[in-house]
Amino acid sequence: MHSVVCIKQVPDSAQIRVHPVTNTIMRQGVPAIINPYDLFALEEALRLKDRFGGTVTVITMGPPQAEVALRKCLSFGADHAILVSDRAFAGADTLATSFALSAAISKVREEQPVDLIFTGKQTIDGDTAQVGPGIAKRLDYQLLTYVSKIVDIDFGKKEITVERRAEGGVQLLKTAVPCLITMLEGTNEMRFGDMADMFRAARYPLKVWDRVAAGIEDVAKIGLKGSPTVVGKVFAPKPRSQRAEMIEVHDNDPQDLVVTLLAKVFTRHPKIEAEIIKRAS
Amino acid sequence: MSDSNDAPRKPARKKVELDPRFLSYKHVWVYIEAERGEVHPVSWELLGEGRKLADQLGVDLVGVVLGPPEARTRAICEEAFHFGADRCYLVQHDALRDYRNEPYTKCLTELVDTYQPEILMLGATTLGRDLAGSVATTLATGLVADCTELVIEAESRCLASTRPTFGGSLLCTIMTQRHRPQMATVRPRVMAMPDADASRTGEIIEHAFSIVETSIITKILQFIPDDTRDKPNLPFADIIVAGGRGLKKPENFQLVWDLAKVLGAEVGASRPVVQAGWAELDRQVGQSGKTVRPKLYIAAGISGAVQHRVGMDGADVIIAINNDSNAPIFDFAHYGIVGNAMQILPALTEAFRKHLAQARKAG
Numbered sequence: 001m002h003s004v005v006c007i008k009q010v011p012d013s014a015q016i017r018v019h020p021v022t023n024t025i026m027r028q029g030v031p032a033i034i035n036p037y038d039l040f041a042l043e044e045a046l047r048l049k050d051r052f053g054g055t056v057t058v059i060t061m062g063p064p065q066a067e068v069a070l071r072k073c074l075s076f077g078a079d080h081a082i083l084v085s086d087r088a089f090a091g092a093d094t095l096a097t098s099f100a101l102s103a104a105i106s107k108v109r110e111e112q113p114v115d116l117i118f119t120g121k122q123t124i125d126g127d128t129a130q131v132g133p134g135i136a137k138r139l140d141y142q143l144l145t146y147v148s149k150i151v152d153i154d155f156g157k158k159e160i161t162v163e164r165r166a167e168g169g170v171q172l173l174k175t176a177v178p179c180l181i182t183m184l185e186g187t188n189e190m191r192f193g194d195m196a197d198m199f200r201a202a203r204y205p206l207k208v209w210d211r212v213a214a215g216i217e218d219v220a221k222i223g224l225k226g227s228p229t230v231v232g233k234v235f236a237p238k239p240r241s242q243r244a245e246m247i248e249v250h251d252n253d254p255q256d257l258v259v260t261l262l263a264k265v266f267t268r269h270p271k272i273e274a275e276i277i278k279r280a281s
Numbered sequence: 282m283s284d285s286n287d288a289p290r291k292p293a294r295k296k297v298e299l300d301p302r303f304l305s306y307k308h309v310w311v312y313i314e315a316e317r318g319e320v321h322p323v324s325w326e327l328l329g330e331g332r333k334l335a336d337q338l339g340v341d342l343v344g345v346v347l348g349p350p351e352a353r354t355r356a357i358c359e360e361a362f363h364f365g366a367d368r369c370y371l372v373q374h375d376a377l378r379d380y381r382n383e384p385y386t387k388c389l390t391e392l393v394d395t396y397q398p399e400i401l402m403l404g405a406t407t408l409g410r411d412l413a414g415s416v417a418t419t420l421a422t423g424l425v426a427d428c429t430e431l432v433i434e435a436e437s438r439c440l441a442s443t444r445p446t447f448g449g450s451l452l453c454t455i456m457t458q459r460h461r462p463q464m465a466t467v468r469p470r471v472m473a474m475p476d477a478d479a480s481r482t483g484e485i486i487e488h489a490f491s492i493v494e495t496s497i498i499t500k501i502l503q504f505i506p507d508d509t510r511d512k513p514n515l516p517f518a519d520i521i522v523a524g525g526r527g528l529k530k531p532e533n534f535q536l537v538w539d540l541a542k543v544l545g546a547e548v549g550a551s552r553p554v555v556q557a558g559w560a561e562l563d564r565q566v567g568q569s570g571k572t573v574r575p576k577l578y579i580a581a582g583i584s585g586a587v588q589h590r591v592g593m594d595g596a597d598v599i600i601a602i603n604n605d606s607n608a609p610i611f612d613f614a615h616y617g618i619v620g621n622a623m624q625i626l627p628a629l630t631e632a633f634r635k636h637l638a639q640a641r642k643a644g
Contacts, residue, residue, distance in 0.1 A: 011447075093423070094414075094424065094426075095417065095418060095421065095422075095423065095424070098418060124569065125446075125447060126426075126446075127426065127427060127445075127568065127569065128414075128424075128426035128427070129410045129414065129426065130410070130413070130414040130417070130424060130426060131414075132414070133382075133410075133411060133413075133414030133415045133418065134414055134415075134417075134418040136382075136415070137386075137414075137415050137418040137419055138418060142382070142383070142498050142499050143382045143383075143411065143415060144382075144499075145382075145407065145410070145411045146407050146411075161502070163505075165407055166316070166380065166407055166408065166504070167314075167316055167321060167406050167407055167408055168316065168317075168319070168506060168507055169504055169505050169506040169507050170504070170505045170507075171379070171380075171501055171503075171504055171505075172501070172502040172503040172504070172505065173381075173499055173500065173501055173502065174499070174500045174502055175498055175499040175500070176498045176499075185562070186562060227423075228421070228422055228423030228457050228459065228460040229423035229424070229425060229455050229456070229457050230455065230456050230457070230458060231453055231454075231455050232441065232453070232454040232455065232456060233453065233454050234446065234451055234452070234453040234454075235451065235452055235453070235454075236450075236451055236452070236587075237451075237452055237587060237590065237591070237594075240612065240613045243611060243612055243617075244599075244601060244610075244611045244612070244613075244614040244615055244616055244617030245615065245616050245617065246606075246611070246616075246617045246618070246619065247616060247617065247618050254620065254624045254625045254627075254628035255628050255631070255632070257618060257620070257625070257628070258625070258628045258629050258631075258632040259632060261600070261616060261618065261629075262632055262633070262636060264616065265577075265598065265600070265616065266636075269576075269577075269597070269598055271576065272520075272576050272577050272597075272598060273640075275519055275520065275576055275577075276520065276544050276545065276577075276633070276637065277637060277640050277641075279520070279544065279545025279546075
């Protein structure tokens with residue numbers, strides 16, 4: 001069995017700060033991490049390899065620095081890693097990104113058939129959840145988003161059964177392999193790599209594919225040109241016209257302060273008081 | 282590279298002539314999400330927003346209803362008229378009984394190709410995101426996820442979609458100028474629920490969609506509904522007490538629960554708290570969690586990073602407790618208390634309890 005896992009190196013958004021005066025992103029010193037949702041995807045692929053044997057190939061599209069993220073995946077136990085990297089990819093939106101990744105996966109497929117493609121449910125920087133569906137559509141694979149559990153795989157029949165998070169419940173689905181799965185968070189816990197894999201990861205001759213190596217002829221489908229969405233302005237959210245009305249703590253007595261607060265809130269917003277009384281009674 | 286649709290790139294060009302190919306693309310569409318006969322409220326919220334866009338463009342607002350051949354499916358169209366739709370495209374087919382990507386993508390794509398909307402909006406739910414991504418790729422058009430504001434740019438008639446970016450720390454405005462339709466998803470509770478007008482009616486246009494069940498590869502074996510009794514339903518809660526990292530220890534998070542219990546409120550949490558395991562994922566409020574619109578939001582020990590703010594900004598009244606008087610939350614809360622949440626939360630709980638006891642006596 002051959003699984004391809006698509007990952008993305010992202011800035012650790014928890015550590016991004018906005019400059020208080022210029023309202024621009026302060027990226028300096030912000031560590032780059034593997035998109036946390038992608039690790040659930042990688043771990044799931046590795047678990048299937050543990051059970052059924054086979055190969056796990058990790059792919060990312062990104063700048064040369066993304067090599068670090070790929071080597072990390074190798075150290076967890078992935079077999080192969082491909083960095084799809086070319087200046088021509090710059091400025092890609094989700095449509096252009098899914099095109100480039102699907103082209104690269106097609107290239108991988110020429111050497112070894114791909115049974116499953118895994119991605120995280122979304123990235124923490126873009127948060128769009130659009131690249132996974134995009135890749136599935138372009139490769140004409142069945143799409144299974146928000147998968148919480150792989151229940152069964154029948155290699156003879158080329159069938160897979162999964163649980164998928166839907167609105168208001170869980171769908172138990174059966175579909176054909178090959179298919180693309182986007183993994184839900186919290187579905188498994190990433191393993192620690194063993195020593196042998198860590199050494200292998202450090203020495204692994206990483207494949208770096210530019211546009212041509214990824215088999216992309218039509219430059220109109222990648223990068224800025226291949227992106228139907230155009231980003232206009234980027235800005236910080238407007239501050240509310242008024243700062244919060246501050247309730248003073250008198251002599252450090254919270255009880256007193258709370259009484260003041262309640263009096264104000266309930267006088268000005270009688271609906272809230274009514275709502276609370278309704279609930280409590 | 283490899284950025285999603287929100288990285289700062291070349292600024293949008295100021296003046297864009299609409300491609301003549303797009304002149305035939307008219308009307309604003311809202312995909313009405315219904316599963317097992319239940320309409321997701323985000324669809325009505327989107328009709329409210331779509332009404333404004335359609336009026337501004339001088340076109341019709343259209344609801345798209347896909348479902349099994351049952352009376353209920355048709356009745357959803359009538360409801361859509363009450364919430365502002367002028368017209369509904371209705372497709373009834375057994376293959377559309379439960380959501381599956383393949384038949385739904387084929388059906389919605391076919392409708393778009395046939396009737397050519399200028400704008401197509403979907404809810405950013407698990408269903409909406411799955412469907413929108415597939416449809417946009419098939420149509421090779423632009424799709425903007427999780428929009429918080431949608432406006433028509435007067436000059437170009439283009440849809441300007443604003444969404445949070447960089448984990449919610451900034452906002453950006455995105456346009457799809459050279460492709461149609463312009464697609465956007467919006468999360469539940471981001472837009473206000475419009476008032477229903479039961480006297481409004483509209484035109485139902487049935488579309489015959491042909492697909493053979495045996496040609497659909499994915500089969501639904503079972504649907505296991507959530508046991509909703511214990512599930513927090515933050516997006517629709519009227520009162521929320523939320524706790525953040527300022528509570529210092531997991532034991533202190535109990536103070537949030539205590540206050541919530543007295544108020545009959547739901548409990549919310551900031552991302553660090555969820556990541557630390559003090560609260561479940563379902564309780565996370567913010568960019569990577571839930572968007573809420575309560576009447577009252579009490580934030581204890583939450584600094585108010587934009588990532589959290591985008592999820593709770595729509596609350597009618599926000600009370601913030603934080604020991605740092607410079608915490609960003611005081612810039613958008615309505616009432617602020619600078620102090621130790623560990624002392625103030627119990628005081629609030631006690632004061633509410635007393636107040637309620639009095640009200641009960643008086644009532």
